[in-house]
Amino acid sequence: MKTDIILAGVGGQGILTIAATIGTAALQNNLHIKQSEVHGMSQRGGDVQSHLRISDKPIASDLIGNGSADIIIAVEPMEGLRYLPFLSKNGWLVTNSTPFINISNYPDNQDITNEIKSIKNHIIIDADAMAKEIKASRSSNIVVLGAASPFLNIKFEDLEKAIRTIFERKGEEIVNINLKALKLGREFAETQM
Amino acid sequence: MQKILLLGAEAIAQGAIDGGLSGVYAYPGTPSTEITEYIQRDKTAIEKNIHSKWSSNEKTAMEAAIGMSYAGKRAMVCMKHVGLNVAADAFVNSAITGVNGGLIVTVADDPSMHSSQNEQDSRFYAKFAMIPILEPSNQQEAYEMAYKGFELSEKFKVPVLLRITTRLSHSRSGISRFDLIEQNKNSLPGDPRQFVLLPSIARKRYKGLLSNQINFEIDSEASEFNKYTDGKDKSLGIIACGLALNYLNENYVDTEVPYPVLKIGQYPLPRKLIEKIFNQCEEILVLEEGAPIVEESLKGYLEKEKVKGRLDGTLPRDGELNPNIVGKALGFKQEETQNIPELVAGRPPAMCVGCGHIDAYIALNEAIAEFGAGRVFADIGCYTLGALEPYNAINSCVDMGASITMAKGAADAGLIPAVAVIGDSTFTHSGITGLLDAVSENSPITIIISDNFTTGMTGQQDSKALGKIEDICKGVGVDPEHIIVMNPTKKNHDEMVRVLKEEMAYNGVSVVIPRRQCIQTLTNKNLTQKLRELNLR
DSSP states (O other), X not given: OEEEEEEEEETTSSHHHHHHHHHHHHHHTTOEEEEEOOOSGGGTTSEEEEEEEEESSOOOOSSOOTTXXXXXXXXXHHHHHHTGGGEEEEEEEEEEOOOOXXXXXXXXXXXXXXXHHTSSEEEEEOHHHHHHHXXXXXXXXXXXXXXXXXXXXXXXXXXHHHHHHHHGGGOHHHHHHHHHHHHHHHHHHHHHO | OOOEEEEHHHHXXXXXXXXXEEEEEEOOOTTTHHHHHHHHHOHHHHHTTOXXXXXXXXXXXXXXXXXXXXXXXXXXXXXXXXXXXXXHHHHHHHHHHOOSSOEEEEEEEOTTOSSSSOOOOTHHHHHHHTOOEEOOSSHHHHHHHHHHHHHHHHHHTSOEEEEEEHHHHTEEEEEXXXXXXXXOOOOOOSSTTTTOOOHHHHHHHHHHHHHHXXXXXXXXXXXXXXXXXXXXXXXXXXXXXTTHHXXXXXXXXXXXXXXXXXXXXXXXXXXXXXXXXXXXXSEEEEEOSSSOHHHHHHHTTTTOSOEEXXXXXXXXXXXOOOHHHHHHHTTOOOOOOOOOOTTOOOOOOOOOTTOHHHHHHHHHHHHHTTTOSSOEEOOSSGGGGGGSTTTOOOSBOOSTTHHHXXXXXXXXXXXXXXXXXXXXXXXIIIIHHHHHHHHHTTOOEEEEEEBOSSBTTTTOBOOTTTTTHHHHHHHHTOOGGGEEEEOOSSTTHHHHHHHHHHHHHSSXXXXXXXXXXXXXXXXXXXHHHHHHHTTOO
């Protein structure tokens, strides 16, 4: 079983935390993993992506080939669309609906929504609003992860365990809030499938 | 031992620590920075007192590592590819001095220029210096090459180049570790004159290096990092260097590669294995990340050999490889892909909201208007982003320190006033000697040292310039009346414009220092403490 995941967002939005959570869950299940990320110049408010590959067999390339990603997980709606050439025919786009506007020519939000809706398998989630509702506005990335969780070939309990591992250092309260965020995203996704 | 999840850069750091490292020397540079940062925070490295403080630049780092090797200990020096240009004098000569303790020069190349000015291939440098190269194909090999590289270096008494690229440096995978090797004890070089490169000695040492080349080749032939795998279809033989092997294998996930494959992980090239694949196969395809170095050497000037690769258009001449590019070269039909919707706008990197460089540029743009455009020479750092909209504030970015010296040359040519923009860390990296040139001729240039107390772009590492800039400028000979510190804020905008105009009109060297802490470091307690001690906060 192999899962190829593209994570997309803007520098500083927390896609590496999503990657670390999935990666930890994979490693706890003795799966092979390769995860390439972007460091350096592009991190300054630019578009960033991470290729995350999980498999029960050894993985060759650090990069995912065109048209072969099983899922794009985007914490920003326009950024999800940027990586469509990687998505396989039956792949899923799971994306946050809240735009991150730091450029003057950011497209109309409705046009972006229409583009996303034209993709065969998609989930649009207002992760920022849902995170705010549970007073966890910094955990919108984990809400998005929750919404993507049905497509990762990883048991939900294992993702929960990974959340505990990742946030352990920050205390029980932060762990619980992120577990809640994860669950919220998952429940929303289940209504959309 | 359980596998640990590490970036390629971190795997090298862990391999070096486990391989008996006594000190790492480096200046931050993407994609090499994480090697040193890992050693700085590693518990074992701290307990064992492994040196890991940043150096002023790649040359000082290289020289300190040679010094540590002289004293018998295992040293590593790390840099990005263009850093090797800075360290080149010491690097090339270290092949002639040879080593005492094992010395690994780890250089991270950046094909496709994700965070760099060029995509030069560091293997050229090692070939030029005539030393062995190790080039890992994955994170586990990166670990093993750092671990075993010291032994290789001590075996032949020469430094070894460990070459990686961005993709491996910044990709994570599970690593299995080896047992920890104890550090070397201090010892002096066996030959007391080995490191004295007087011509008479250097000539002898150079002959030694030349006669050792055959031994390097024999070692490569037996190396575990070079491997010949047979294939039934002899119409093609594939030579895959380093990371390129993965892109080849990605195209044959569920089957064996039908062609003979020679994996290259150690150079000089293993001659017998190369001969074998040439004799067996009708054509050769060379897959290598970076420049077509192997391809060119196998093809020959007269192109008599049937070698395909980046030179004949089978693969693109520039940029990094990926599974699709390699698949296409192998004749695989590519999947039809969805297009990027037209509405998706570019999102280039930008300076952070609230960054002091921004206020400095807004003031500079206003101040310079009366003198005319095209006279701002900038440097390498976050402030290079001042070249983009909406600032369009700078006219050059060439190499570390070039702002000051280019401004001087332009002023010499009559472009007066000329302005230099350089960051604090870049100034101490390579700006001071240029300032001395300008001072010694009293060149009519205004140098803006945009001081944010850190090496910002690479991830906010310590800046050697902290608390020292005015003293350095005075010491070099800048008139203290023309060293002016300002707080770059919106409130101080008019004052900044006035001062910049005044200094640009001055017929000599001025240094203007807009000084405000990098907002990315505001939660850094160590830095806050240091700034308080220096009365900078």
